[in-house]
Amino acid sequence: xxxxxxxxxxxxxxxxxxxxxxxxxxxxxxxxxxxxxxxxxxxxxxxxxxxxxxxxxxxxxxxxxxxxxxxxxxxxxxxxxxxxxxxxxxxxxxxxxxxxxxxxxxxxxxxxxxxxxxxxxxxxxxxxxxxxxxxxxxxxxxxxxxxxxxxxxxxxxxxxxxxxxxxxxxxxxxxxxxxxxxxxxxxxxxxxxxxxxxxxxxxxxxxxxxxxxxxxxxxxxxxxxxxxxxxxxxxxxxxxxxxxxxxxxxxxxxxxxxxxxxxxxxxxxxxxxxxxxxxxxxxxxxxxxxxxxxxxxxxxxxxxxxxxxxxxxxxxxxxxxxxxxxxxxxxxxxxxxxxxxxxxxxxxxxxxxxxxxxxxxxxxxxxxxxxxxxxxxx
Amino acid sequence: xxxxxxxxxxxxxxxxxxxxxxxxxxxxxxxxxxxxxxxxxxxxxxxxxxxxxxxxxxxxxxxxxxxxxxxxxxxxxxxxxxxxxxxxxxxxxxxxxxxxxxxxxxxxxxxxxxxxxxxxxxxxxxxxxxxxxxxxxxxxxxxxxxxxxxxxxxxxxxxxxxxxxxxxxxxxxxxxxxxxxxxxxxxxxxxxxxxxxxxxxxxxxxxxxxxxxxxxxxxxxxxxxxxxxxxxxxxxxxxxxxxxxxxxxxxxxxxxxxxxxxxxxxxxxxxxxxxxxxxxxxxxxxxxxxxxxxxxxxxxxxxxxxxxxxxxxxxxxxxxxxxxxxxxxxxxxxxxxxxxxxxxxxxxxxxxxxxxxxxxxxxxxxxxxxxxxxxxxxxxxxxxxxxxxxxxxxxxxxxx
Numbered sequence: 052x053x054x055x056x057x058x059x060x061x062x063x064x065x066x067x068x069x070x071x072x073x074x075x076x077x078x079x080x081x082x083x084x085x086x087x088x089x090x091x092x093x094x095x096x097x098x099x100x101x102x103x104x105x106x107x108x109x110x111x112x113x114x115x116x117x118x119x120x121x122x123x124x125x126x127x128x129x130x131x132x133x134x135x136x137x138x139x140x141x142x143x144x145x146x147x148x149x150x151x152x153x154x155x156x157x158x159x160x161x162x163x164x165x166x167x168x169x170x171x172x173x174x175x176x177x178x179x180x181x182x183x184x185x186x187x188x189x190x191x192x193x194x195x196x197x198x199x200x201x202x203x204x205x206x207x208x209x210x211x212x213x214x215x216x217x218x219x220x221x222x223x224x225x226x227x228x229x230x231x232x233x234x235x236x237x238x239x240x241x242x243x244x245x246x247x248x249x250x251x252x253x254x255x256x257x258x259x260x261x262x263x264x265x266x267x268x269x270x271x272x273x274x275x276x277x278x279x280x281x282x283x284x285x286x287x288x289x290x291x292x293x294x295x296x297x298x299x300x301x302x303x304x305x306x307x308x309x310x311x312x313x314x315x316x317x318x319x320x321x322x323x324x325x326x327x328x329x330x331x332x333x334x335x336x337x338x339x340x341x342x343x344x345x346x347x348x349x350x351x352x353x354x355x356x357x358x359x360x361x362x363x364x365x366x367x368x369x370x371x372x373x374x375x376x377x378x379x380x381x382x383x384x385x386x387x388x389x390x391x392x393x394x395x396x397x398x399x400x401x402x403x404x405x406x407x408x409x410x411x412x413x414x415x416x417x418x419x420x421x422x423x424x425x426x427x428x429x
Numbered sequence: 430x431x432x433x434x435x436x437x438x439x440x441x442x443x444x445x446x447x448x449x450x451x452x453x454x455x456x457x458x459x460x461x462x463x464x465x466x467x468x469x470x471x472x473x474x475x476x477x478x479x480x481x482x483x484x485x486x487x488x489x490x491x492x493x494x495x496x497x498x499x500x501x502x503x504x505x506x507x508x509x510x511x512x513x514x515x516x517x518x519x520x521x522x523x524x525x526x527x528x529x530x531x532x533x534x535x536x537x538x539x540x541x542x543x544x545x546x547x548x549x550x551x552x553x554x555x556x557x558x559x560x561x562x563x564x565x566x567x568x569x570x571x572x573x574x575x576x577x578x579x580x581x582x583x584x585x586x587x588x589x590x591x592x593x594x595x596x597x598x599x600x601x602x603x604x605x606x607x608x609x610x611x612x613x614x615x616x617x618x619x620x621x622x623x624x625x626x627x628x629x630x631x632x633x634x635x636x637x638x639x640x641x642x643x644x645x646x647x648x649x650x651x652x653x654x655x656x657x658x659x660x661x662x663x664x665x666x667x668x669x670x671x672x673x674x675x676x677x678x679x680x681x682x683x684x685x686x687x688x689x690x691x692x693x694x695x696x697x698x699x700x701x702x703x704x705x706x707x708x709x710x711x712x713x714x715x716x717x718x719x720x721x722x723x724x725x726x727x728x729x730x731x732x733x734x735x736x737x738x739x740x741x742x743x744x745x746x747x748x749x750x751x752x753x754x755x756x757x758x759x760x761x762x763x764x765x766x767x768x769x770x771x772x773x774x775x776x777x778x779x780x781x782x783x784x785x786x787x788x789x790x791x792x793x794x795x796x797x798x799x800x801x802x803x804x805x806x807x808x809x810x811x812x813x814x815x816x817x818x819x820x821x822x823x824x825x826x827x828x829x
Contacts, residue, residue, distance in 0.1 A: 084713030085729075123503070320715065328710040333504075335705055337697045338464030338728035338741075339714070340689075347722055353713040354465070354728055355698075366713075 055188055056103040056132075056168040056255065057096040059089065059176045060152045061115065067214040067303045070402055070424035075114040077301065078176035081385050081403065083314055083323070084353035084368050087118050088301060090331045091323075092176045097125050098327040099184040101172065103132035105162055107155045109148075112138055118332050125330045135162055151271050156262045163259055171258050175249040178300040179310060181323055184252075187292040190229075191252045196290035198281070200231055201250035203294045209246065212306030221247035221274055223282075225291040234282050236274045248294060297322035308400060308420045311366045311383045315349050336369045344375050360390065368403075381417065399423070433512065435550040435568055435625070436543065437481050439472055440532050442489030443557070447677045450799035450815045451777060455494035458556025460681070461760050461778070463688055463697065464728045464741050466706045467498060468675060471561070472554045473505045473514070474704045479564040481552060483512035485542055487535045489519060489528060504707045517542060531646030537635040548628050553648065555622040559684050559695065560672040561702050567666045568625055577630045577661040580604065580653070581623035583668050593619035594649050596665050604663040607653050618665060621672060624648065630661065671695040682775055682795045685741045685758045689724050709744045709761070719750055735765065743778070752782075757789065773812065774798065783808070 061078040071080050078089035089106075096104055104127060108115055115136075121127075122134030137159045139148050149155035152173070156163065163171075170191070172184055191199040202223055203209065213220060222241040224233040235241055253261075261277060270276035281287045297319060299310045313319045323329075336355025341347070346361040355370040360377030368386040373379060376393040382400070389406040390396065396407070398415035402425040407413070411429055415421035423429065445457025452460065458469035469486075476484050484507060488495055495516075502514035517539050519528050529535035536543075536553065543551060550571065552564055562581070571579040582596050590611075596618045597606035608614065634652050638644050644651045656663055671694050675681040687695055697704055711730030716722055721736040730745035735752035743761040748754055751767035760778040765771060769782045774789035774796040781803040782788060788804070789796035790812040798810065799817025810816050 315715075320712070324712040329712070330710055333708045335703050335708070337704075338726045341722045341725045341727065341737075342691065343724050345723055347716045348720065349718045350716050351713045352716060352727075 053100045053170075053185070053188055054168050055099075055101050055170040055172055055184075055252070056105070056166050057101045058156070058171055058173045059092055059096075059104065059106045060155065060173065061089070061106065061108055061112070061176050062218075068301070068307065069304055070422045071304070071307065071400075072111075073424060075111050076109060079111075079115045079118060080301065080307070081368060082179065082301070082307070082311065084351050084366050085334075086329060086331045087115075088179065089115070089118075089176045090329055091179050091181055092174055093125050093127075094327065094329045095180065095182050095184060096172065096174075097127065097330065099188070101184070102127065102129060103135075103166055103168055105135040105137050105159065105166075106176075107149065107152070107159070108136055108138040109155075112136075120332065124332050132166075137162060152273050153262050153266055153271055153277070156258065157266050160259060160263075163255060166255065168255060170252055171255045172250065172252050173258070174251075177302065178248065178298060179323065180248070180294070180296060180298045181327055181329055182294060182296045183327065184250075187250075187252060187294075190292050191290070194229070194290055195288065197253065197257060197287040198278075198289045199252040199292050200278075200289065201248045201252075201292050201294050202245045203248055203298050205241070205244045205246040209298060209300075212303045212309060213300070214302035218302065219249065219274060221249075221278075223247050223291060225293075229291045231282055231289040231291050234274070234278055236279065245291065245293075248298060250294075296326075304400070304420060304422055305418065308383060308398075311351075312364065312381065314351055314366065315364060320351075334369055342375075345373075360392075374409075381420075383420075402427075405429070431511065433483050433546040433548045435481055435552055435564075436483040436485070436512075436546050436548045437472075437476050437552040437554055437564070438536055438539070438543070439469070439484055439486045439554045439556055440535060441469060441486050441495060441556040442529055442535060443555075444490045445557070445676060448681065449678060450797055450817050451678065451681075451775070452491070453817070454491060454800050456488065456490045456492060456556075457676070459491075459495040459498055460675070461743055462559060462675065462681070463685060464726045464743055465708070466704060468559065469495065469498070469556045470505075470704055470706045471559055472556060473499075473502075473507065474702075475560075475562050475564060476552075476554075477505045477507065477705065478702050479562075479568075481564055482507065482509055483546055483548075484514045485517045485539060486514060487517050487529065487539065489535075492516070492518060498707060500707070505705045512546070515542065531644075531651075532648045533635060533638055533644075533652050534646035536631075537639050537646070540632060540635065543628065543632075551626050551628045551631055553622075553624040553626065557622065557676055558672055558674055560621075560668075561670065561695075561699075561704070562623070562668060562672075564623075564625075567623070570666050571625045571627075571664065574602070574664050575662060576625075576664040577627050578653070578656060579625045579664045579666050581621040581668050582618040582665045583621050583672050584617050585619045587614070587617050590614040590617045590619065595619060598665045602665050602667075604657065604665050607649075607657060607663075609649055618667070620649070621668060630656075678775060678795050678797055682758060682773075686739065686756065688726060688741065689739055711744055714742075717750065720748075735767075774810070777802070777817075780804070786810070 061076045127134035222235045222243045226232040339356040342359035345358045348363045350365045352367045353369040359375040360373040365382045370387040374392040377390045380397045384401045385403045387404045388401045391409040395412045398420045407429040441458040445452040501508040507514040595614045673684045714731035717734035726741045732747040734750040735748040739756045745762045749767040752765040754771045757774045763780040765782045766784045768785040772789040776798045777800040779801040783806045785807045788810045794813030797815040
């Protein structure tokens with residue numbers, strides 16, 4: 052076991068994801084047929100032998116709690132350590148809401164102090180990445196860094212669907228020996244192509260100290276009030292670690308849609324699922340049943356579906372029914388969707404349990420897929 | 430400690446020799462079924478759904494696969510602090526140590542296990558059948574009728590009755606006669622191998638049976654006839670829903686094919702009676718650009734690029750472009766390569782059917798490929814043949 056604990060920060064509801072986040076955190080958005088976004092982060096931590104994970108929950112965390120349960124699907128239901136869900140709470144010092152990651156950490160000092168691990172990996176949970184943190188842990192310990200930031204070379208595919216609201220997009224300059232020499236927060240035109248992935252490693256006691264210092268001086272921003280000044284002053288040894296695997300931050304509907312479509316490429320599937328298992332809540336659905344009229348091409352399909360129609364370039368989640376005569380092209384249909392007979396759908400995202408009645412037609416554009424919210428009957 | 434009203438004992442030690450190569454490396458209850466299940470999932474899920482939370486699983490033959498599958502029992506909600514699932518292999522004592530010599534002997538050797546729960550009733554199950562049954566209803570029937578033992582029975586077609594244990598009953602469902610595989614059956618009510626005993630009575634008969642040196646220590650051959658002779662209250666509990674013995678390669682194949690019908694007789698989708706299983710951690714399955722998939726059952730981790738019709742694919746199976754799989758059952762992790770044709774066959778787990786192999790035929794008996802077999806390229810397996818690595822070596826040696 053690594054001497055490292057994980058803290059996953061789940062952001063507040065993000066309006067750029069429209070209906071998908073109207074009732075849930077970004078981390079809880081269903082992706083890839085049977086997962087939630089957070090499964091990737093959580094599995095990466097567990098697969099890196101990290102068995103103490105705190106999840107900072109914010110608004111709308113009900114679906115997150117429901118999904119995570121006791122943590123047993125991630126083998127995090129142990130006596131020592133395990134999974135800790137940290138929702139905001141109301142006390143004299145806390146307002147019942149976190150105003151940022153530093154605020155959330157401060158509210159959970161008890162948990163941080165009680166944990167025994169020497170190091171913390173602090174990560175967001177609005178991205179898809181199936182990786183091992185072990186090389187970063189090794190580099191951090193070997194180099195004696197105070198903070199290690201995980202980054203990736205920013206390619207157009209990665210930044211293409213960034214939210215226009217510029218929500219903590221940081222670029223770092225990596226100097227000799229992987230030392231971070233500059234950080235740009237939400238630049239319009241970045242000077243560097245090293246995208247910070249919002250994953251950092253730091254000593255637990257140092258994190259507690261820094262959070263306490265920064266907040267007691269009236270500052271609240273991890274990026275502007277912690278990383279930037281420390282990088283500028285050189286008071287701390289801040290190192291960079293380059294991640295080379297598949298990474299997509301899910302910030303917009305198009306980004307969400309494109310990630311799901313990306314999974315239909317064999318190379319991407321290998322990168323996302325090939326190396327380490329991705330754990331998720333088990334549901335006990337039966338295998339998917341294909342009936343006599345099924346015509347399915349280039350699609351990713353979870354268990355529990357019943358297909359008697361035509362499906363092309365789609366991602367179907369668990370328990371989706373596609374009736375005879377229905378035609379689906381470039382669609383993402385979440386759990387328990389029901390596509391009745393002779394329905395035609397193109398470039399459409401259905402949230403959970405959407406029913407579309409016979410003979411309907413819904414054609415979106417690839418650049419602007421139609422999104423139908425949860426539990427709606429059309 | 431708190432008493433349990435009823436606990437279950439599941440006889441899972443049988444070899445199931447009629448399943449040929451399938452049970453060479455695993456006990457019959459561990460044999461996979463229906464895309465993501467194993468036979469034992471059915472009695473275990475029935476227990477959980479019937480609120481019977483304590484199950485002893487008696488293992489003997491090839492227990493490794495079964496033990497690791499059952500694990501802590503978490504998949505069936507049987508990982509409890511008091512109760513849950515217990516795997517009970519034969520064991521040594523200071524004086525002796527012996528294998529389970531028969532079904533009754535297996536229970537006899539575990540009397541002290543049962544005694545620690547101090548149950549009123551004991552449900553005896555076998556791991557041989559595919560069915561959904563509420564054991565609680567049967568228990569209520571047993572209690573209402575003040576029975577000493579209740580045997581679940583099912584009407585079978587008269588022509589196959591001679592291959593079952595047949596119960597002759599009076600109008601009050603009292604069993605008046607029991608015949609093991611009778612030539613001229615007087616009734617068509619077959620024993621399902623599901624018994625509920627009043628524990629006090631069973632314990633007494635198990636002890637007496639063990640003292641009898643001529644006994645075969647078997648429920649059907651000894652315990653039940655002895656109870657009948659002593660005019661104990663034996664009742665028949667009629668069960669009429671789907672119940673399938675999957676003890677042969679043909680019947681196992683057929684039970685899988687039954688699931689593919691438009692209105693399957695056996696419905697696995699009922700949310701009120703879920704069948705639980707250990708789910709492998711795998712992504713959704715992928716169906717490729719040129720794949721054809723019709724009337725089939727496919728589960729997580731599969732990659733299908735070829736043609737699949739009327740077939741059941743288990744987790745992690747891959748079908749290459751240009752491969753054809755029809756009316757077959759492909760067990761977990763097997764790979765069918767380009768140009769291979771698999772028809773009316775069961776391919777065991779972790780096999781590789783290499784390019785241009787032909788397994789099975791359009792007619793005739795079901796072909797079977799044994800666990801972890803890699804067929805040489807272009808190999809032909811005829812209808813009804815069973816082939817594994819040993820068999821290939823044997824054939825090659827004979828050919829030279």
